[in-house]
Amino acid sequence: MTIGEVVFRRAKWDDLLAIVRLLADDELGSQREQYEEPLPETYYAAFEQIDCDSNHELIVAERDGKVIGTLHLMFLPSLSFQGGSRAQVESVRIDDSLRGKGIGSKLMKWTIEKAKSRGAHVLQLTTHGSRANAHRFYERLGFKGTHLGMKLSLN
């Protein structure tokens, strides 16, 4: 394959099963997702919320009609930075069998341009402290790991 064959676009309802498969397909994800057909209704409800909100864009990477990557791009209105808009990405995944081919890098560069074109002054994300490969991946794209990402489970 060449990277050129991969298309990035907004996710559709029909993509949802493939997206959840990607989310479930790693050590952390397998513990918290429920990948089965039909999917639990909660995934569809969340998709609808995301799809209806112009500040959210669920993105897929597609090759030969198959979803092979995904990320969730969001725009956060904010007072800080003189009322500047922040862009944030969550849930970045590339199909396990296709890693190391530059698809993730191309997807992120495409996302960076999208965030710029909507006027965001920063693109932010967090990655688990244990994902050293991911840190290097984002550093190569120009990200700086200046912050500590803290989470409180509410369950």
Next chain:
Amino acid sequence: MTIGEVVFRRAKWDDLLAIVRLLADDELGSQREQYEEPLPETYYAAFEQIDCDSNHELIVAERDGKVIGTLHLMFLPSLSFQGGSRAQVESVRIDDSLRGKGIGSKLMKWTIEKAKSRGAHVLQLTTHGSRANAHRFYERLGFKGTHLGMKLSLN
């Protein structure tokens, strides 16, 4: 003062000058905010976006009619965690002269309850790696610093 005198509520248009004063009043904030009267129009435009969006709540802490603290609470629809909603806080500030009195802790506990009552499964935030006091503050509230927060400036 006793902490009991402090009220937490949603921010109003009239609070904006006081909120920007708090955002500008530290080493990082002073470099990026423009605290002046009247405020730059961009702050008002951002406030309007936040105020119109039911997934965003700009909060202030008020004592004796004066705004002495602020934070921006947001709810992020998400596919991950089986379509679970994430809560996130940004731009947390307590008036410099009133720190160490437990106001920030009370504000965060109030925010945690608010996030739970809206069904969020996690409350997440990032703090600059240099803010060791902030890390300890959030750890005392139960947050775990499991993630690296990465940012890419788009300017």
